[in-house]
Amino acid sequence: MRYLSLKISLLLSLCFYSSYGLSEDNAIREQVKTRDFYNSDHFMIKAPEAEGSPSASGNAQNIDGIRIGAGDDKTGYETTGYETNSVAISARHGKKADLIRVLNEPPLGLPKIPIPVDNPMTVEKIDLGKKLFFDRRLSLNDTFSCAMCHIPEQGFSSHELEKAVGFEGRSNRRNAPTIYNTAYLERLFHDARETTLENQIWGPLLSRNEMAMTSMGQVIQKVKDMSDYDGMFEEAFDGKSVDIVNLGKALASYQRILVSGNSPFDKWYYGKETNAISDQAIRGFDLFKGKGQCIACHSVGQKTALFTDMKVHNTGLGFKRTMGKEPEKERMLIAPGTYAYVMKSKKAIVGHAPMPDVGVYEVTQDPDDRWKYRTPSLRNVALTAPYMHDGSMLSLAEVIDLYNQGGVLKNESGYPNVTQSPLITPLGLTENESEDLIAFLKTLNGDNISEVISDAFSTPVGDTISIN
Amino acid sequence: MNIKKFISKPLAVLAPFVAASVLATNPVMADETCMSPYMVKIVGQEDFVYVWTLGVEGLGDGQDKMVTVDVNPKSEHYGKVINSESVGGRNEAHHSGFTDDRKFLWAGGLDSNKIFIFDVHTDPAAPKLVKTIDDFVSKTGGVVGPHTTYALPGRMIVTGLSNNQDHGGRTALVEYTNGGEYIDTYWMPTDDNLQGAHKGGQFADGYGYDIRALPAKNVMLTSSFTGWSNYMMDFGAMLGDAEAMKRFGNTMVIWDLHTRKPKQVLDVPGAPLEIRCAWKPENNYCFTTTALTSQLVLLNEENDVWKATNVADVGNPADIPLPVDISINSSDTMLWVNTFLDGKTRGFDITDPHNPKQVYEKQIGNQVNMVSSSWDGKRLYYTTSLLGNWDKKAGDNDQFIKLYHWDGTEMTEQFAIDFQAEKLGRAHQMRFGAYSLYGKTAKVEQAKNNIVAMSK
Numbered sequence: 001m002r003y004l005s006l007k008i009s010l011l012l013s014l015c016f017y018s019s020y021g022l023s024e025d026n027a028i029r030e031q032v033k034t035r036d037f038y039n040s041d042h043f044m045i046k047a048p049e050a051e052g053s054p055s056a057s058g059n060a061q062n063i064d065g066i067r068i069g070a071g072d073d074k075t076g077y078e079t080t081g082y083e084t085n086s087v088a089i090s091a092r093h094g095k096k097a098d099l100i101r102v103l104n105e106p107p108l109g110l111p112k113i114p115i116p117v118d119n120p121m122t123v124e125k126i127d128l129g130k131k132l133f134f135d136r137r138l139s140l141n142d143t144f145s146c147a148m149c150h151i152p153e154q155g156f157s158s159h160e161l162e163k164a165v166g167f168e169g170r171s172n173r174r175n176a177p178t179i180y181n182t183a184y185l186e187r188l189f190h191d192a193r194e195t196t197l198e199n200q201i202w203g204p205l206l207s208r209n210e211m212a213m214t215s216m217g218q219v220i221q222k223v224k225d226m227s228d229y230d231g232m233f234e235e236a237f238d239g240k241s242v243d244i245v246n247l248g249k250a251l252a253s254y255q256r257i258l259v260s261g262n263s264p265f266d267k268w269y270y271g272k273e274t275n276a277i278s279d280q281a282i283r284g285f286d287l288f289k290g291k292g293q294c295i296a297c298h299s300v301g302q303k304t305a306l307f308t309d310m311k312v313h314n315t316g317l318g319f320k321r322t323m324g325k326e327p328e329k330e331r332m333l334i335a336p337g338t339y340a341y342v343m344k345s346k347k348a349i350v351g352h353a354p355m356p357d358v359g360v361y362e363v364t365q366d367p368d369d370r371w372k373y374r375t376p377s378l379r380n381v382a383l384t385a386p387y388m389h390d391g392s393m394l395s396l397a398e399v400i401d402l403y404n405q406g407g408v409l410k411n412e413s414g415y416p417n418v419t420q421s422p423l424i425t426p427l428g429l430t431e432n433e434s435e436d437l438i439a440f441l442k443t444l445n446g447d448n449i450s451e452v453i454s455d456a457f458s459t460p461v462g463d464t465i466s467i468n
Numbered sequence: 469m470n471i472k473k474f475i476s477k478p479l480a481v482l483a484p485f486v487a488a489s490v491l492a493t494n495p496v497m498a499d500e501t502c503m504s505p506y507m508v509k510i511v512g513q514e515d516f517v518y519v520w521t522l523g524v525e526g527l528g529d530g531q532d533k534m535v536t537v538d539v540n541p542k543s544e545h546y547g548k549v550i551n552s553e554s555v556g557g558r559n560e561a562h563h564s565g566f567t568d569d570r571k572f573l574w575a576g577g578l579d580s581n582k583i584f585i586f587d588v589h590t591d592p593a594a595p596k597l598v599k600t601i602d603d604f605v606s607k608t609g610g611v612v613g614p615h616t617t618y619a620l621p622g623r624m625i626v627t628g629l630s631n632n633q634d635h636g637g638r639t640a641l642v643e644y645t646n647g648g649e650y651i652d653t654y655w656m657p658t659d660d661n662l663q664g665a666h667k668g669g670q671f672a673d674g675y676g677y678d679i680r681a682l683p684a685k686n687v688m689l690t691s692s693f694t695g696w697s698n699y700m701m702d703f704g705a706m707l708g709d710a711e712a713m714k715r716f717g718n719t720m721v722i723w724d725l726h727t728r729k730p731k732q733v734l735d736v737p738g739a740p741l742e743i744r745c746a747w748k749p750e751n752n753y754c755f756t757t758t759a760l761t762s763q764l765v766l767l768n769e770e771n772d773v774w775k776a777t778n779v780a781d782v783g784n785p786a787d788i789p790l791p792v793d794i795s796i797n798s799s800d801t802m803l804w805v806n807t808f809l810d811g812k813t814r815g816f817d818i819t820d821p822h823n824p825k826q827v828y829e830k831q832i833g834n835q836v837n838m839v840s841s842s843w844d845g846k847r848l849y850y851t852t853s854l855l856g857n858w859d860k861k862a863g864d865n866d867q868f869i870k871l872y873h874w875d876g877t878e879m880t881e882q883f884a885i886d887f888q889a890e891k892l893g894r895a896h897q898m899r900f901g902a903y904s905l906y907g908k909t910a911k912v913e914q915a916k917n918n919i920v921a922m923s924k
Binding site: 090092 | 557558559560579580581602603605606609610612631632633634635636637638639640655658659660661670671672673674695696697699700701702703704705706707708709710711712713714715716718737738739758760761785786788809856857858859860861864
């Protein structure tokens with residue numbers, strides 16, 4: 001049974017190869033000799049191609065007994081050699097951590113956490129915010145918490161979807177961004193429309209296609225009605241019960257404390273530990289600040305590095321998604337290593353048309369802001385696939401390819417992308433140089449990931465408890 | 469008290485004998501053919517079809533509801549909706565199943581995770597919602613998406629589709645008493661915890677979907693679909709989401725029926741969905757179809773080891789016709805396979821289960837999902853909805869129940885009810901009801917109803 005899929009692949013190829021003549025896929029077939037077609041529109045990819053396939057889904061690993069990456073790891077699913085690497089839901093347990101310690105001792109490579117004057121950090125607020133963060137009852141039908149999209153072991157993002165899915169399965173236009181190091185961000189959301197973590201929470205809580213609560217008052221009343229919150233707000237906020245201000249403060253406190261640094265890069269660059277990263281990663285950093293020009297937007301300072309300039313840019317991707325033509329047919333995985341083509345016309349019958357997304361323009365109404373999105377930090381970037389504002393790139397290699405080609409300056413009809421950042425130009429990176437860059441990016445994982453995930457796992461998920 | 473320890477073992481030991489007894493002493497004449505072997509059977513013509521229906525925002529009351537259709541040709545209301553019991557909210561109504569005594573119908577909501585229990589015996593013409601299990605997720609330790617509600621002696625086994633941690637496909641089986649009291653959760657085997665099961669291939673994904681029991685072999689079989697994020701999202705969006713498309717089940721699990729322990733994990737790539745087992749005592753095999761790879765799969769035991777074998781294509785797999793519901797006939801000679809995307813039903817001759825042959829094909833609508841057959845195989849009911857956000861859009865979104873008569877060579881439509889015109893919603897799973905199950909007769913009950921109606 002172990003190689004059943006492979007055997008089926010070979011058998012089917014024998015059965016069908018001779019029945020179907022050369023087709024429009026002929027060119028591909030000639031290029032990739034290990035590919036077994038069993039008809040013109042449907043084929044399998046054998047295991048040897050795994051080496052060249054994109055490393056999507058996060059490449060799960062276990063550190064200190066904690067799964068980092070999806071518990072349902074799909075690395076290598078693109079080939080028939082895929083084998084599951086799944087962990088039980090019941091294994092998802094952890095230990096409460098002393099998160100607040102980073103307040104006075106920020107990790108190497110990160111600045112002191114900026115704390116709003118009116119929301120000083122306390123353990124009580126962090127614990128309360130954490131409980132709220134994992135509480136699915138904060139949605140209209142008790143099925144959605146913040147953590148359903150910002151999944152701790154998946155980089156506080158989601159490896160399982162390109163674009164987030166919300167209340168009653170409603171579509172969202174963008175990828176769920178990581179919340180690591182959001183404490184330092186001056187603008188929040190991909191379109192930079194929000195200014196503080198305290199205010200930010202109301203976006204997803206009240207959005208019809210996220211948690212779908214119908215009003216601030218409804219949220220507050222719902223929390224008041226949950227007996228397991230009795231006394232918690234009062235304890236955290238000097239005797240005050242839950243209201244729209246302190247609910248925001250509590251959730252912001254938990255998110256703000258999730259800073260992550262002291263990465264191998266930090267140890268090498270700021271800590272001067274010469275062996276902390278590999279020679280390949282060092283070459284990658286040289287490219288990052290040199291030929292690759294990445295550092296122009298993903299800033300690195302003398303004492304600390306946030307790897308973001310806090311600005312918004314048009315990289316070409318948003319333009320392509322909105323102004324480009326959808327292909328007549330798309331290749332689609334239907335089982336490990338098994339693909340089929342889905343026609344655009346067929347997709348249109350079973351799906352709603354994609355929602356337009358014009359980026360920061362939607363906030364400023366300034367045509368110059370069309371298809372601009374906030375520069376994300378690159379810290380923990382290896383843990384937060386898929387990438388870009390729409391999650392459309394499954395691997396870092398794909399992202400580098402976009403920049404290497406100089407973004408997208410025009411669509412298929414020649415319509416120009418006039419707002420593309422002038423910082424994005426063709427780079428001329430070789431394949432080896434791209435690999436060096438990726439090696440560098442993988443050195444940006446913080447040293448507290450397993451601890452933060454374990455702490456998250458120790459928090460009960462809020463679900464409806466019957467009162468009958 | 470640990471109810472499972474207190475009750476389960478003695479009943480479990482008796483289970484195969486009870487099943488054999490039921491089958492031997494109640495020769496059935498009419499019933500759907502896909503129910504638990506422990507189920508009390510209808511004798512004679514079914515009187516009602518209960519359609520678990522998804523509410524649609526902006527259509528009628530917008531709520532999920534149990535719709536009752538009168539299907540007795542002798543009734544003056546034949547082919548009409550005679551009752552509708554709304555349950556509140558859109559829960560992603562999906563599947564339903566009777567308790568073994570057939571007095572109660574359990575209907576799950578894949579989104580809200582509620583299980584609605586209807587009394588169908590007090591007045592079979594008007595099922596009444598008598599209990600709602602609203603703590604399924606917290607009670608079970610995080611199982612999401614109650615799907616199949618399957619009768620074992622005195623128990624209901626509920627398959628989950630997802631979990632409350634990542635809304636992915638890892639999930640569990642859950643056991644309840646017939647009264648709706650939670651007993652235990654049995655997680656699907658995963659690589660780090662196979663629970664003693666033998667992983668026969670490359671996959672142990674921990675996913676779930678359908679369940680069936682073969683008491684004579686002391687076996688339960690489960691299949692695997694996908695998690696909440698996929699089954700709730702827009703179908704077109706999902707087809708374009710490369711990560712989402714990796715989150716489908718590729719396994720089936722063979723369980724020990726008595727101990728509820730997994731024994732074997734089989735590779736069945738491409739999302740194996742409905743499981744239907746042969747009825748004859750000597751036929752200890754089952755079938756499933758894979759939704760994405762369009763394979764008809766035989767599950768049988770050879771030398772004490774269960775195996776899964778692709779035995780036929782369903783349509784042209786390259787077209788992804790999306791096999792959905794299947795229905796086996798009571799003589800183990802015919803398997804009906806519906807394909808959602810082309811709206812067809814296909815009849816496979818399964819006389820030789822290793823070599824099924826398609827012998828019939830008919831267009832049912834723009835889309836079709838469920839099929840329920842009478843025990844004699846002469847009446848086939850069809851409904852249309854797959855999932856709220858997977859159904860076709862605009863004019864292709866047929867929503868109906870249709871009855872066809874099958875004479876062995878051809879199908880003839882008898883009636884159709886448009887669930888959109890009736891402002892009911894999306895028609896999903898069907899279960900049959902009959903007065904005869906409860907020692908009642910249609911005439912007497914209808915007379916009673918008329919008296920009640922007149923007194924009002």
